[in-house]
Amino acid sequence: MAISRKISDFIGRASFIRKMFEEAARMRADGQGPVYDFSLGNPDLEPPEAFRERLFAVVGDKSPGTHKYMANVGYESTRRAVAAALERELGLPFTADSVIMTVGAGGALNTVLKALLDDGDEVITPLPFFVEYGFYADNHGGALVKVPSRDDFQPDVEAIEAAITPQTKVLLTNSPHNPTGVVYSAEVLAALGDLLRRKSEELGHTIYWISDEPYRKLIYDIDRCPSLFEAYESSIMVTSHSKDLGLPGERIGYLAISPKADDPATLFGAMAFTNRTLGFVNAPALMQRVVEDLQEVTVDIEWYRRKRDLLYDSLTRFGYEVTKPEGAFYIFPKAPGGDDMSFVARMQEKRVLVVPGTGFGSPGYFRIAYCVDDSVIEGALPLFEEALG
């Protein structure tokens, strides 16, 4: 056997999380009673009715050529619809040429990083971080540099400044944030924009800012998510309809380039090229046509807010230390006793599955993904209380 040594190493190092998932799968199948599974961000919520209606309409349309290749960047009409929705939301002049339809946000992130990175370039990301970012940066010759965040999980601007080197090419943030549920504030985004502008000038090359926002519509205490586009010019947002329309299996997302970026046409051309040559070729045709008319549609936010409130109120009442999440469907409490790995193992014995903060580069915490039925939360709450005792 001689698979790639690098891939073999990666798989070996990831094995402790894999073992946890294997144990969870075994538990789900063992017939020994309910399993309270908060381990995966796989929404247990059907897409909205408008999605189903639109899907029927698209499938019923017998126009020829609807399953053919289109331009690699996606249908112009879909890109125009996305741009118009962004313009309505943000008041910036997005056009079809600001947008490339992608195979989800994961596809978009690889497309953008490939277009920007050369070997040895550094990508800074705040902790805790989504573990895939490390693989994505490495795929394209980059190195992920992880920087501690403030106690409230907002980015620490000074720590990010200290991490910038001549090799820094990208700042990669994620808001609303997985695994903490924190929404980055407009003030922190503005401070980051000022920092990147100053450092790009000093270094003599542009530091690009990529914001990964698959949860941008899932916010509970504010009207809209503060945007990097208001804070910085050389910026690219990647997102998907996995969470806001509940379609993670369909792999439909997009990237949007700031209309204020320097030479946006070159960025667009480079990403059209990398989206093609990484083998994505184009976002799935049928789903492009479906989401075109659903840019203002979102799953039932109340369904998530209720769970957020139930979990946050209960956990704090029990005595857990936890930052209140404002978006996404994650909550990231401190692990009682401080050792997240042993806490997670203890919960597993109670048939409650959560993910250790270690898996996100932040030991001492654990993640609950609450995109599950209320009954799962209600069944698990006494077990969380018990685990404190």
Next chain:
Amino acid sequence: MAISRKISDFIGRASFIRKMFEEAARMRADGQGPVYDFSLGNPDLEPPEAFRERLFAVVGDKSPGTHKYMANVGYESTRRAVAAALERELGLPFTADSVIMTVGAGGALNTVLKALLDDGDEVITPLPFFVEYGFYADNHGGALVKVPSRDDFQPDVEAIEAAITPQTKVLLTNSPHNPTGVVYSAEVLAALGDLLRRKSEELGHTIYWISDEPYRKLIYDIDRCPSLFEAYESSIMVTSHSKDLGLPGERIGYLAISPKADDPATLFGAMAFTNRTLGFVNAPALMQRVVEDLQEVTVDIEWYRRKRDLLYDSLTRFGYEVTKPEGAFYIFPKAPGGDDMSFVARMQEKRVLVVPGTGFGSPGYFRIAYCVDDSVIEGALPLFEEALG
């Protein structure tokens, strides 16, 4: 502006083909009469009726959870259906764990190459070659080594032997072949298998053989495409339903690992990992469910055979030198006068769009993609005749 230097270089070097496509697009829009466009492998043929029926059935199924994430490798039922079809065709014991559903064949090729290659590894491919292979190998640190083929466009086993070095990790072939339409013979495949077995032994590491077969069902003179699985053990086939079901825009394909491979579970695990971490995550859910029941369905082969016959018979009658294609929807004649770039430019003046062999690493030829309406071929034939004069 500071996009990746490498991507900037790639885009710069690809510009002559891009200019050709831009000129073609301009021509299609100029209202100066018909354009005979043979430049793209984008089938002008609707998916079969069985596809439409199955799509309606899948969309009408209101079971919950059909748009959620599934395992990264795809639905087990879909993978079982693919494995069963391969077993019926090839008589080898494929199982669900031989198959990973992918974002088309392009997604599959990147998934496989990423799982196999380390920096500096070499990937051998016969000429002429699909230009994307160079980008795909480079994406994962590999170098593409292009080897001349025989005059009949079958692989030249001796030339491939001469190209093997200690860095050789992969042989990448494509049959039925783009751009020549040639189907690799069972004899040549067997000889290649013998060579790879001997060289793997000599080098002390396995040389993997990847066969890219999106056109495997589009064959005109034989019952089934000779398979690498009968010729060699350490082998992986990648394919898609882009051509056999006419769904290129939907990005649905798969990879299949030989049941005779050494340690197939490690190969499967590595490719499950790279399919995820390259950002594909999983093949589009809805299309997985659709193709599950369509493994024995193919577009109307006669539609293509008629065009192959019309073009081959006419071009040879006119005096073009051309190898008879046995599959796919391409024909690759010698450019009259020997200079493919000037011949292609001359045809463009006649509003006939074909691709120079230079774009496939084989100057002196040109490619006609005949996945077009009969009227396009009939309209262009006199212009091909005229161009010889």
